Structures are given as structure tokens and as C-alpha cells.
Amino acid sequence: MSAVMLTACGGGGSDAATPVATAPTTPTTPVDPTPAPTPPDTPAVPRGKWTTGDLHVHTYQSDDTQQISTLDQVLAKALKTFGLDWVVISDHLRLSSYDNDGHTLSAQIPFSEGMAKYQVPRIKALQAAGTYADKTIFSSFEWDMPAHDHGNVGLLTDDPMSAAALKAVSQFEYLFTNRAASLFPAADVAAWGPKAGTGYNTHAETLSAITWLKNNYPDTSYLQINHPSRNLGKYTADQLREMNDLAPDIVFSLEGMVGNQMEPDRGGYTQAANPTPANLVARTYGGVDYLVATLGGTWDALLSEGRHIWNVADSDYHFTVNGNNSSGYAPGEYSKNYLFGDIKDPKSLLAAMRKGKLFAVNGDLINALDFRVANTTASAEMGEDLTTKAGEQLTVTIRFKSPERNNYEFVVGSGIPANMKPVVDHIDLIAGDVTGREVAGTPGYSRNTNPSTRVVKRFTANDWKLDAEGYYAVTYTVTASGNQYFRLRGTNLGVDVPGEMVAGEPLPDVSISTTTVPNAAARFNAINARNYSDLWFYANPVFVKMAL
Template sequence: MFNLPTSLPTALPALPFRRTLFSTLAVGTLMLTGCGGGGGSSGPAFLPTAPGTPTAVAPAPAPAPAQPPAPGPAGRWTVGDLHIHTMQSDDTQQISTLDQVLAKAFDQFGLDWAAISDHLRLSSYDNNGNKLAAQIPFSEGMAKYQVPRIKALQAGGKYADKTIFAAFEWDMPSHDHGNVGILTDNPMSDAALKAVSQFEYLFTNRDPALFPAADVAAWGPKAGTGYNTHAETMAAIAWLKKNYPDTSYLQINHPSRNPGKYTIAQLREMNDLAPNIVFSLEGMVGNQMEPDRGGYNSAYIDANLPSRTYGGVDYLVAKLGGTWDALLSEGRRIWNVADSDYHFTISQGQYSSGYAPGEYAKNHLFGDIKDPKSLLAAMRSGKLFAVNGGLIDALDFKVQSAKTAGEMGSEVAAKAGEDLTITIRFKSPERNNFEYQLGSGRFANVKPVVDHIDLIAGDVTGRELPGTPGYSRDTNPSTRVLKRFTRADWKLDADGYFAVSYTVKASNNQYFRLRGTNLGTDVPNETAGGEPLFDAQTTGTDNVARFNAINVRNYSDLWFYSNPVFVKVAAQ
């Protein structure tokens, strides 16, 4: 075991305008299963201390459901990343070849699936890092270099059991970045590659002369002029919906990184136009090795608090009762995901960016995943939880009514006044990937420990209509922490999961979701009243010390977020 030094570099103290966010607790009925430990009103500012090995005892019998739940859907739990860059992107510091990135994702960090998503810009390098004689559209580089290499590796048996495909990150007109995947009926086929080329021609400012003349003639005039309006973004979504309604997606990446890039009305408009395509927010953003966590580097002033990360999570998702909750309050199936946004970790001994795919951020997704199309179907179904730093690696979250049961992404039918039994079961790995010192290859053998899990509830009140004031509503005032579970509540069950159940009355249409952390509820500069505080900048003139301080900052502040379970209540 590698022993941590007694003195670790520390992050800067909180800035004086840090805002405190509080949650509301409600009373319900708690049922315990198994054995557990102590509670957590405060916690470590940096690395948690692993508790002793829990003692297993016979679990208390759970109440029998009114009828046995239906068999679950076919599939398995998988882990993956939808936002990964290679040297064919223009900002990777020329140090991340395709083969190197795939080796990190699959050989080193054990992912099951990955989308390579280089910038849809002019590209200067092939996938091996060789400088091209002239810049080319990335869609051309994808077709000439990236896709053939992926296919050759898999055909030769390398990563044959993995799901890999080429997507791209698009500079969305008037907004920020979006991951776009165009799979067609045959992902990475000539037809799919031609579709990417057509998208780049139509919806970027590429010169038409960069594309084959015959294609330009067939595609007609470009779709935009300045490529700087929301209308141009909507035109691209409409094009995806018309041509690839079931085989494409657009994920909103790091939505709050730059101030004013989205209004909730615009997010609603995108989802209204194509709910099967625009259904995910990258709430747990990548680039976590940046001094400004996630690269959220707007000025540190009060006005930009919505453009910070909170425990490494975008404000849209981290804010209790904020934008994500407002969208869920309409019953919208919009999911939160975690990605690496990997470009490089450290470059030239001066710069830091993010963790490798699978190293820090993971999406745990359930489904019958065999190829890119089945992966997309599983993403749409929403049985997913997102986690940073390996805080947990298994989650069983169910809501049971008298007749039906539902998991993340699904809907449960209930009658008003009946009991809903909510079951939470989770595991944490024996150690996460915390490395000290960064780049040494020596893992610190830190076992992540969950301090508490919040069961969050919000009312579902129906769709807001375009043109009404509600279409711009970016809060859900009904959102509350229904119950906060600590180590005093959950118990170790016979399957090795920490487990707890909770009973509430079905009263109206609502949703339930989870978030958990290794931090206590009131940790200076990190949490207040259980709510995450914004992430301060980590600076310093000594590069190595700064890199290590950033890494310690990130592994000291871990969270997971589940997708919601919806409950549809019928009146008596």
C-alpha cells in the first residue's frame, strides 16, 4: 500500500461571497435493513477516513409487497463516457492519439462503451498525431482516420467486446457545445459518415470549397449565415429530427460554463422539438483538473454564481429546485450524465485539463447494450446514475406502489393515499483512482465512503406552454430533501449492499431522485445545510503543487446523482 504523506497540499479558502444553500427536511417512516454506522453532520475538508469493516448481521425482513414485482428488463450494468477528445481536436495539446485514449478508456480504466467526440472544427492532425499538409473539416478526418482505425482495432480483436463509435462536439450557434451522434441504421458506415459531413457543411461556417462539389450541389445552400443565432441551432435539431429521428442525439455539454448561453425556455424549446434527440444534460462535467473546476472560469463575482460548479456539478443540476428540477416538474424525460471531456491531464508541465475516460467520471447505465444503437436506446430509457471519483459503483433505487414498481427513468402508477416504499441499495468500491502524487502511477488506496444520501422529491405539475410566463420558469419550488440518510440509517444486507427503505404516502404526481456525497452536511467551504457550495479556484505558482492540490480538491469532494423515478397518481 502506498502511504499518503501526513501533509497534503490544500485548496484556497472560500471566497468571501460564497452563498449558502439550504434544503428542507420532511418527516416519513424509516425502515432499516441490515447493519450500519454513525451519522454525519460534518465531514473532512479533504480525504475521508475509511471506517472499519462493517459487521454483517442478519437483515430484518422487509415488508412483503402486495404482489411480486414484474421481472426486470433484459440487460446489465455498464460504464461509459460520451465526451472524449483525441489529437484530431484542436485543443488537446497534441498529446492524445486515438490509440492512447482508447487504451486509457478500456485497458486501464475498464469502460464498456465510449463515444469519441472531437470538435467539429478544422482539424490539423490525423489520429496518430501526424501534422496534415492543410487543415481539413473534422468530418473528413473522422472518415479518413478515426473510423477506419476504430474498425481495424475491433476487427483485429482489440476492443471487440466494447461499444465504440465516432460522434462530434458541435459549437452550437449562440450557445455552448453539444455532443452530436448521427448513427443512421448502420453506425460508422459510409452513409453515417456522409451524414456527419453534411451536418458540418450545413451547420458550421466551413467554406463550401472544403467539401466535394457533387455533395455541395446535392445538399443545396448552407443553413446559416453567421452561425450565431438560436434559430440556427433549432434548424439543426429539426434537420436531425427529419432525417435521423431515432438514430441521432444532441447532448447539452457543460451548460452553465459561460454565462447566459441558455435560457430554460430555449432548453424547453429544444426538447419540445425533438424529445427523442435532446434528452440529456452533462450535469457532471469534465475538465475537472482545471484550476477553475470544469473550466468554469468566468469572473468570480456574485452575478456568475450560476456559472460555477458545485461539488464538480453544473449549477443546473446541483441547485436544489433549480433548472433540472424545473424540467422534471413537467414530467420531461431529461437525464443527467457524467463525462470526462478528456483532452489531456497535464501538458508541458504547465497546464492541466481533465481525467482520462473512466478515471474520475462514470455513467453507470443499465441496458441490453451490444452496439451504438442499443446504447442510445438504453440512454433514452434513463436507468442511469452518474458518479465522480468512484464514490459508489452500484445503485439499486426502486419505488414500489401496491401494484407496480419502477426504477430510474421509469414511471410508477399509484392511487392517492396509498403507501409508496422507496428502497435504496448501494455499494462503494474498495478503492478509487486517487493518485498521489499526480502522475506517479501510485494509487493512495483510498476507499471512498458515503457520508449521506439525500432522497429528493418534487411535484410534477404538467407541461408549460410556449408563450406563457411558465415557459421561462427555471425553478421548482416544491423540490425538497424528503429524507437524509446517514450511516446510522443504512445497513449491510446479505448481498453486500448498504440498504435502507422509506415509506411515503402517494399524494400527487411527483418524482424522486437521489444524490449522495462523501462530505458532511456542514463542511467549511464545501457544504452548508447539506447543499454543495460553489467550487473556488485553485491557484499557485508552483505547477506541481497546484496539480496535486487540484487533484486532492477533486477527490475530497465526491458526489453521485441518480436519474428520477416518476410517480403517476390516480385520484381515488
């Protein structure tokens, strides 16, 4: 791994960072940058602010947390230590053996029962007492999707985490897992009717669950596809299209910037330990899933249809290090979603997620981003559509900030910051043509590439300038020539770094295992250095549509 990426030098023409000797302060969330002047007839800027959060976090109640992550500890790390504004707990929808504090239960219970008995009451008690009263906390679950991998499911109902909402989670677990009916109240089982599946191992069973969500909670539920390429062949492009077509307001996000980054194989993508040409599709690239990291890959194929499918970054936190094992960073420590919206509760959080004004980042490479595309009469930001005419000049504006330092430690868990200032080496403005929806049953429905995807312009410190608000800013003009989308990615790496990048495209991440580094402490530090040497952010797209 290249050590040069861990230098503490400034970027974009700024001075080198001065080492800081004090402990890290709680990070603050940047305010929305002042928008560029717009004509009087342009719609008002939406109300809201930038917030940070994590949608995929585990506690003791999951069966693989190695018994070191109580609910209170996880919330403290997320909301106090690392200053997130919102956090979604997502323990496995499996049999649970522990309460919030790790006490062993007399018998295993369905997680929906544990959520109702332990997790939700504790969250409510903390907030009622004034702890985290200004934060948004929600209890969801991670479902073992039949025939696929994992998906985060949120069942908010009209009153998130109410008795009715918890009953809905219990019904979902009864219907769409292999839990025995005897584990649920007899009266509920009688009311719910037969279980929805048999083997719980078919794509059809997954579709039946999505249909149930759509029929019962069309506006107050979501299903996020987690670490989609971690295991070979778990999702095909046509299956992703089918799920999104069935419920576009429920299945609209991909965890492209995966968690579990402290594992020897980033994200737990274990094909890195046995690299072959066939498993390149089940690898991470700069800590990012193949579907999102590949220029012109599956995410671009979906965007080429105009689908509003967003990329997110999560911690997938279970634990960081324990004995000889390592897993993932604490929520907010390494991965963050920056989401804009008027967020005050789980329902407004879901509404903001659907709008897609979001950028995802690892290692605090940036902590503020203003990305918009404008013509002479209107402007659109991430997740939005800009209507224009062929031949019109479009101005792309990119403004960003980076913090004075990130959370990198030379010694993992030491609490001693390395005082590393993250530095953006370059930002790619990526465009792809939007050619319309593919039709089920046609060859195009299985298309997993978008050949029109290209890097329109690569910006470096020679291009951006520091503006009056402290943002590094650059603008670029393109001519509207058809329906298309624009998106951004940025990194601290140069365009050609041995073992990391070739011609600006990331290479597959390598494994740092007990075979390569037998000593546990040395291995943890090597994994950590690998991760902080290879930082990225990805911004959701802006769509440009030709006026009819």
C-alpha cells in the same frame, strides 16, 4: 479545502479499508442487484446489465488537445486501464490539423473528413482484429452550437459508422457550421443545396439543426447539452424547453457532472476565478453544473413538467497535465456513467440512454446503486414511471456499494495509488411536484425553478444496513399525494463543511490557479486533492403518476 474527507476509513458501519500495495486492477462492472419480489402480474425485469461509459472524449483530432492524446492511447486508457464498457469519441466539429497519431496534415480539413479518413477506420480495424471486440465504441462530434455552447451530436443512421453515416456527418458539418463549401466534394454540395445558416450565431440556427436531425434521423441521432452553465447566459430555461419540445428523443440529456475537472477552475468554469453574486449561475458546485447541483433549480424545473431529461457525467478528456497546464482526467478515471441496458452496439447504447436507468458518479464514490419506488402492485426504477393512487403507501428502496478504493494519487500521474476508500457520508432523497407542461409563450415557459423541490429524507450510516448481497440498504415509506418525482444525490462530505457545504447544500467551487499555487506540480496535486475531497453521485429520477 478540507483534508478530513480524504481519510481512508470505512463507511456504513464497515471496517476501515486496509491499504493495498499493488497497482490498480482493471475495475469490474457490478451486476444488476436482485430485484425485490414482485407480484406475478408485474412486468418482467428488462434484460440487460449495468455498464460503465463516457460520452465525451477528445483525441489529437481536436484543436485543443495539446498534441498528447492519440486515438489508440485514449481507447487504451478508457477501455483497458479504467475498464469502461463503452466510450464515445467526440472531437470538435472544427477544422482538423492532425490524424489519429498527431501527424500534421498538409492542410486543415473538416473534422467530418478526418473522422471518415482516420478515426472510424482505425476503430473498425482494432475491433476487427479482436481488440475491444467486446466493447462498444462510437465516433461522434462536439458541435459549437449557434448562440450557445457545445453539444455532443451522434449520427448513427441505420448503420453506425458506415459510409452513409459518415456522409451524414459531413452533410451536418456543411449545413450547420461556417465551413466553406469548397472544403466539401462538389457533387455533395450540389446534392445538399444551400448552407443552412449565415452567421451561425443564432438560436434559430440551432433549432434548424435539431429539426434536420428530427426529420432525417429521428430514431438514430442525439444532441447532448455539454457543460451548460460554463459561460454566462448560454442557455435559458425556455431555450432548453424549446429544444426538448422540438425533439424529445434527440435532446434528452444534460452533462450536469462536467468534465475537465483537473482545470484550476473545475470544468473550466472560469467565473470561479472572479466570484461575484452575478456569476454564481456560471459556477460548479462539487464539480456539478449549477443547473443540476441547485436544489429546485433548472433541472428540477424541467423534471416538474415530467420531462425525461437525464443527467450524465463525462470526462471531456483532452489531456491531464502538460507542462504548466492541466485539463481533465482520462475517461473512466474520475467520472463514470453507470447505465443499465442490453448494450452491444451504438444503437442499443442510444436506446438505453433514452430509457434513463442511469446514475452518474465522480471519484468512484459508489459503484452500484439500486433505487426504486414501489407500491403494493408495481415498482419503478430510474427513468421509469410508477402509476399509483393518492393515499397509497410508497416504499423507496436505496441500496448501494462503494469500491475498496478509487483512483486517487497523492502525486498526479505517479501511477502510485493513495489506496483511498471512498466513503458515502449521506444520501439525500429529493422529491418535487410534477405540475404539467409549461406552454410556449407563457411566463411559465421561462421558469427556471421548482419551489416544491425538497429533501424528503437524509440518510446516513445510522440508517442503512449491510445486506446479504453486500449492499448498504435502506427503505423509506411515503404516502402518495400527487404527481411527483424522486431523485437521489449522495456525497462524501458532511452537511456542514467550511468552504464546501452549508446545511447539506454544496457551495461554489473555488479556483486553484497559478496565482494561488504558482508551482505547477504543487498546483496539480492541490487540484487533484480538491476534487477527491469533494465527491458526489446523482441518480436520475423515478416519476410517480396518480391513476386517473
